[in-house]
Amino acid sequence: MTGSVIVITSGKGGVGKTTTSANIGTALAKDGNKVVLIDTDIGLRNLDLLLGLENRIVYTIVDVVEERCKLKQALVKDKKNPNLCLLAAAQTRDKSAVTAEQLKEICDTLKEDFDYILVDCPAGIEQGFQNAVAGANEAIVVTTPEMSAIRDADRIIGLLEAKEEVQRYRLLVNRVRPNLIKSNDMMSVEDVVEILSCDLIGIIPEDTGVITSTNKGEPIVNDENSLAGKAYMNVAKRIEGEEVPFLDIDQPRTFMEKVKKFFSKKVKA
C-alpha cells in the first residue's frame, strides 16, 4: 500500500490549518480510510487538543526521531475511530528537534500502512514548514478571504511550486461569510481563486460550532447538522477523487431567512 502524504499549510497563522487537519482526517477515516495525522508544530502543538487526545500522549514525534520508542508506539489511536491515528508533536522542544530528512523517513514508513498521511504544518516558512513539506506529495493551502492571508498563501504556493515532490496543490478557502460577501465587505471565493490562480478543493463557511467543537475536543465533522462539518466531509470526498459539487454555503439559518429565500426563488422562476 502506498498512501499519499498531504501537507496542510497556509503561511499565515490562525486561518484554520489545525482545524482543517483534524476535520479532514476524521472525515477520511469515517469513509473507511486508514489515516494518520502528523503534528509538526513542535513546541506549540494543538492538534491533540482538537481531537481530544491530549491525555493519551505518551511518546511524541521527537521521541521517535531520537529513538526512545518505535514509530508504532507513538501513534495515538482516536477515541471513536480506530482508523484514525495521531503522531503528536512534543510540547517541550522546538522545531529544530526534527530535520526534514527525518520527517520524510517517517512519512515514507507510514505510507506502507496508511492510505492518507496528513501533515499539519506550523505557521511561517522556516524550518517547521520545510520539515512538514519534506515528505509531502500533495498540498492543501488554507486561506481566508483576507488580503493578508491571501498574500501569505501566494508566497507558500510559490515555495510549493519550487518543490519537485509536491505534485499537486489545491486551495481551501476557510471562514467564508456569505453575508459579508453579499454586502461587498468580503472578497468572494471566486476573487480569491482568481488572485491565486489555483485549483479549489473546498469552501468552508464561518461556523461558531467550530469554536465549541475545538473546546470539546471533538471535530465538527462528527456533528451532522453543522454546515462546516458537511463542507469538510465534501473536501474529504474530493481528496478521495470523487466529483462533489461545492456546497451552497449561503444557506438560510433563521426561519425568516428561509421564508425570504423561498419567495425570492419563486419570483426568479
Add this chain to the structure above:
Amino acid sequence: MNSELFIIDLSGCSNTGEIITSVSSAFEVMEARERKIGLKLSNIGLNQAQILSIQSLIASYASELDYVETLNESTKNICENMGIKVQTPAYSENTYTMPSREIAFEIPKKEDEQSPLNTEVSQMDGHEGENGGEQTIQNDFAPQASQNTQEPQQQSEGFEEFKPIEFDEQNLQTMDTYKKAYDENEEEKQTWEEVDYYAPPTDEPVIVDSKQTIYVTQTLRSGQVLEFDGNVVIIGDCHPGSEIKAAGDITVWGVLGSIAHAGSKGNRDAKIRALKMNAVQLRIANCYSRRPDGTNIPYIIKSSVFTPEEARIVDDSIVLFKIN
C-alpha cells in the same frame, strides 16, 4: 483534637523548602494529625508569608500550630505580631543541634523533671552533662538520632523510612504504660524507670529522605520541563503542556494540570500531591494513568476551593487519596 503537643524539630533546616518538606514528611505519621503542633526552628529568619504558608500546611492536616521556638529575633517578632506563641529554646545553638534532616517528636515534659536516662545519654552524644536538667527532652532522642544518621546513605533508594513504624506487642505495652503514667503525674518518675529504653514507638525519629529537594516558587507554563533527581516542591500552578519529572516525590502547592512523573528512576513508593489534582497524566515509576476523557475543559481549573489529593501506587495502579 488531641490536646497533646506534637513537636517537630526543624533546627536542622536551613531554608524554607526544607522546612516545608520536613513538616509534610512529619505528617506522614498519623500521630501528627489532629494535634497541636510545636515547631522548633533554629535561627532561620522567616517572613510573615512563609509562616502563614507553614501554618496553613499544618492546618491542612487538621492540626493547629501551637507555638514556635526560635532564636531569630525577626521571626520571633513576626510570630508575636501574628498571635503565635513564641518560646525561647531551652538549649542554645552551640550546645546542642539535632543532626540535619531529621525530625524528632515527643510528648512534652515539664522542665523540672529529671530523666533517669539523662546522664548516660549526654555522654553518648559527646556533650558534657552540665545542661542535662534542661535538656531532658532533647537528649532522650539523641542515641537514636545518632544511630540513624548513618542509615540514610544505605537506605537512600528504598524510602524505607517513610513506611509506618511497625508495632510489636512489647512496644505496644510500653506505650500503654507510658501513657498511663503520664496521666497520673505523680507516679511518673517511677514508670520512667520501668519503661527503661523502651520508648514509645512514636518517639523514634523519622528520617526525612536523604535525597535533595528542589523548591520552585513559580508557575510552570506550557513547554517547561522540570527534571530533578530528588523531591520536587512547587509553590504555584502547573499548566497543561508542562512536565515534572522527579526521582522522588512531587508536591504541588497549587493546581497540578500537567504531566507529573514521580519516582522516575523506578521508586514505586513515590507520591504525587497537589492542592488540586487536574493532571493530564500521572506517572509513578512504571505506572501510568490518564485523566478521564472530556474533562479538559476549562484549560486549567483555577478555583479557590482546593481538594488536596495524593496519588500513590496501589496494586500496580495509581490511586488518588483525599488528604484529610
